[in-house]
Amino acid sequence: MARIDVNHVRHSYLPNPQKDADFALREVHHTFEDGGAYALLGPSGCGKTTLLNIISGLLHPSHGQLLFNGRDVTNLSTQERNIAQVFQFPVIYDTMTVYDNLAFPLRNRGVPEADVDRKVRETLEMIDLASWARKKARGLTADQKQKISLGRGLVRSDVNAILFDEPLTVIDPHMKWVLRSQLKQLHRRFGYTMVYVTHDQTEALTFADQVVVMYDGGIVQIGTPAELFERPRHTFVGYFIGSPGMNVMPVGIDGKTATLGSQRIELPGAPKASGAVELGIRPEYVRLGRDGMAVSISKVEDLGRHKVVRAKLEGRDIAAVIGEDETVPAEPKVRFDPAGINIYADSWRVEMGA
Amino acid sequence: MDKTWNNKAWFLVLPVLVLVAFTAVIPLMTVVNYSVQDTFGNNVFTWAGTEWFEELLSSSRFWEAMVRNLIFSFIILAIEVPLGIFIALNMPKKGWGVPVCLVLMSLPLLIPWNVVGTIWQVFGRNDIGLMGYYLNALGIDYNYVQDPFDAWVTIIVMDVWHWTSLVVLLCYAGLVSIPDAFYQAAKIDGASRWAVFRYIQLPKMQRVLLIAVLLRFMDSFMIYTEPFVVTGGGPGNSTTFLSIDLVKTALGQFDLGPAAAMSLVYFLIILLLSWVFYTVMTNYDAER
Numbered sequence: 001m002a003r004i005d006v007n008h009v010r011h012s013y014l015p016n017p018q019k020d021a022d023f024a025l026r027e028v029h030h031t032f033e034d035g036g037a038y039a040l041l042g043p044s045g046c047g048k049t050t051l052l053n054i055i056s057g058l059l060h061p062s063h064g065q066l067l068f069n070g071r072d073v074t075n076l077s078t079q080e081r082n083i084a085q086v087f088q089f090p091v092i093y094d095t096m097t098v099y100d101n102l103a104f105p106l107r108n109r110g111v112p113e114a115d116v117d118r119k120v121r122e123t124l125e126m127i128d129l130a131s132w133a134r135k136k137a138r139g140l141t142a143d144q145k146q147k148i149s150l151g152r153g154l155v156r157s158d159v160n161a162i163l164f165d166e167p168l169t170v171i172d173p174h175m176k177w178v179l180r181s182q183l184k185q186l187h188r189r190f191g192y193t194m195v196y197v198t199h200d201q202t203e204a205l206t207f208a209d210q211v212v213v214m215y216d217g218g219i220v221q222i223g224t225p226a227e228l229f230e231r232p233r234h235t236f237v238g239y240f241i242g243s244p245g246m247n248v249m250p251v252g253i254d255g256k257t258a259t260l261g262s263q264r265i266e267l268p269g270a271p272k273a274s275g276a277v278e279l280g281i282r283p284e285y286v287r288l289g290r291d292g293m294a295v296s297i298s299k300v301e302d303l304g305r306h307k308v309v310r311a312k313l314e315g316r317d318i319a320a321v322i323g324e325d326e327t328v329p330a331e332p333k334v335r336f337d338p339a340g341i342n343i344y345a346d347s348w349r350v351e352m353g354a
Numbered sequence: 355m356d357k358t359w360n361n362k363a364w365f366l367v368l369p370v371l372v373l374v375a376f377t378a379v380i381p382l383m384t385v386v387n388y389s390v391q392d393t394f395g396n397n398v399f400t401w402a403g404t405e406w407f408e409e410l411l412s413s414s415r416f417w418e419a420m421v422r423n424l425i426f427s428f429i430i431l432a433i434e435v436p437l438g439i440f441i442a443l444n445m446p447k448k449g450w451g452v453p454v455c456l457v458l459m460s461l462p463l464l465i466p467w468n469v470v471g472t473i474w475q476v477f478g479r480n481d482i483g484l485m486g487y488y489l490n491a492l493g494i495d496y497n498y499v500q501d502p503f504d505a506w507v508t509i510i511v512m513d514v515w516h517w518t519s520l521v522v523l524l525c526y527a528g529l530v531s532i533p534d535a536f537y538q539a540a541k542i543d544g545a546s547r548w549a550v551f552r553y554i555q556l557p558k559m560q561r562v563l564l565i566a567v568l569l570r571f572m573d574s575f576m577i578y579t580e581p582f583v584v585t586g587g588g589p590g591n592s593t594t595f596l597s598i599d600l601v602k603t604a605l606g607q608f609d610l611g612p613a614a615a616m617s618l619v620y621f622l623i624i625l626l627l628s629w630v631f632y633t634v635m636t637n638y639d640a641e642r
Contacts, residue, residue: 053538056538056542058538058541077541078538078541078542079541079542079544083542084542085538085539085542087535087538087539088535089533089535091535091536091538091539093553093554093557094557094558095553095557096553104543104545104549104553105542105543105544108543108544108545108546108549109544149539152539152543153542
């Protein structure tokens, strides 16, 4: 296991990158702690797979440095870095048995056959495929194949980290949940450093201790699921995390008051914001009732556990979450819970002043 | 699957059946008819029974042609399949090189067979042929018209030149269908170049290779045009394959009876081999 330092890494797929837009990965400077479970979360094309492939060594970064436990590995090959990676589509060696698939990485490294046998049997137990050892790998289901891909990483006791590149994309929904909890268990029992790339927030939030949200080639926020939810550092994190995403609306700031059209909203502090100022509030903190700002309801979505109310406030779309048994009043009005208000200047969050 | 029996459907396939009858069944029956009769022309036939078959199966000429044919097929498979795989592995997977390579590879396949024969016939001549002339100028005694070994070399090189492309294109199609993740996973697993070939590329090419081997075997076993144009079956009988022998018998000597018997035996051999290949391929699929 290893601590992974990503030092000012930039990457471009172009031979001669000039401006920021040429970089698939603008600049990443971050440390993945030893034994941590991280998720890289972001939309397609945000650079998360690029970052993962740089860590595994499949890509060589245009700029920057990569350290494993303080040792520079930037110029080492994938094999020398001793990394395990699980890909989006299960990679198995068709013609081999399950057992031989797991033995393959060890045999390639010239491990004595007795050790190979011991390690493979251990790993088969870990991934729950012991009874399949002698079967040809190509006859397995997608989730079993994905377990084999994972197993080929786990079988090497000295792997520095296990990287996952959207590993559950092709897995049936009910098996996703099972595999994800097995991954969590493995992490807890053996303390692997795990980095998990996904565009699915549920996957990221349930898997990781720390979620790294990426947007447009850069990291916008790193935090626990709760931090990402309560205090999104960037409006993108607000939109992207949560369902429905955060309500963001342009406002004017005057001391401890925000003005939205003709409405005045009390703030918990006086933020010093300049530039394009926006107010962000999660639908969970929008209170629907008989007092506050008047809204016109356009739609109510009943999700079973709660209801999502879509409405218009000062001509802007706004979403609110209400309890399953609450009803929408005849003349609906909303209030914003001050605890849930965040102020953004040019898309980045600013602290509330005193 | 539930099948609905619909007798009207037979009416719809009738044109095809009639066409097949005229193009395949009736000519085949004519051949069967010839094979048991003797003729001296003028459309006068006499019953010959199994005489032609007995004569054919006991004639060394037939068996020699057959052995030549098998050796030829074996040699060109042994060269074209590994060579085709090797070239396919080394072809670019992306960029401007792809269309260039594909067009270059397809060129020999686009040339009519008798033209291929003519090209090599001229190419190998030691008075005006580019290859023949310079080989002799270099002091190599090369003359495919007189030396059976040189004739074989010429025909084999010609076939390799003509048909390796087919193996290459089939293998290449198999190779490009392998997702990048397989190569990346292999790198992570520390696989050697040989292991990548053995456990990733070869298994993915297995099916197209079977088809390639089948096609190349059938075609080479029925080869006629190119050796006929280049050597005419000579020198002596050294490059007389089954099909050339057959045409010599039927059209050269106008021995319709023996030629018909020979066609039938030839047909049965190919049918048998096709069946063997078909069985091997379907068994292979069932195993998956």
